[in-house]
Amino acid sequence: MGLQTSESWRCAPSSKSTIVYSLFIHNIAPSQNVGIIRQDPSRPRREFSKVRWGLIPCWAKEASIGHQMINARSETVADKPAFREAFKNRRCLVPADGFYEWARTGKAKQPFHFGMQTGSLFAFAGIWDQWRDTSGNQVETCSILTTTPNSLLAAVHDRMPVILETENYELWLDPGFKYLDALSEMLVPFNPNLMKGYPVSIRVNAPKNDDPECAAEIALVKQNGRSRATVAGIAGNTFPMDGLNQQHLLDSLSSVLQMVNTVTLMAERRVFVG
Secondary structure, rough: OEEEEEEEEEEEOOOOOOOEEEEEEEEOOOOOEEEEEEEEOOOOOOEEEEEEEEOOOOOOOOOHHHOOOEEOOOOOOOOOOHHHHHHHHOOEEEEEEOOOEEEEEEEEEEEEEEEOOOOOOOEEEEEEEEEOOOOOEEEEEEEEEEEOOOOOOOOOOOEOOOEOOOOHHHHOOOOOOOHHHHHHOOOOOOHHHHEEEEEEHHHHHHOOOOOOOEEEEEEEEOOOOOEEEEEEEEEEOOOOHHHHHHHHHHHHHHHHHHHHHHHHHHHHHHHHHH
């Protein structure tokens, strides 16, 4: 699974929250940094942070284990030693506006882009952890939970990332919420009627390629029994930065702020009211 997202470098969860925008990221690969939203366990405050994609358990001896931990299966996350403590105590949201999956066609793999019908921002269910290397340097990492595919994804892959319903954000982020059965019930395939998917160029296979063309929709034309890709146009959230897309950028960053601030206010209200 690959990610496409809008990156912001700073997000302070307060009434005067600000996000400093850097650039669009169209092709995030494992071991690269991703943005997450998490709650401070010592106080009712949410924060936007950047962590490495590929969870390294706090007890791991080598950082290389993270390459095998980019995803956590929702069916076993509560039991696997590498994930169970993070699932219980360190959950997060991973905001994105698209992701990639690959379908095998003979010996080749064809990438597909998936996102919301509206092109809006959404959030994956994530978990995070802290690890220290032999020099004492702290590294924060995360993993994205997966589940069985919905009808849209099933033709492409046998798994899909867990996309959380917005009403589940608060409990998912709350480190004081320990009812694992209730958390597991959130980890279901997302409504396919709210999503769209289309084939994209194999350029996305190389992490060095990070531009709008990675998420451009293509047409698969069969010639001599083989599929040949032709560019059909740029879709979704990856147009050049004209006036329309500057507004989309503001809308996306506003959505990140909403994810942070809404749950922060809920937490503060719960603390002060009772």
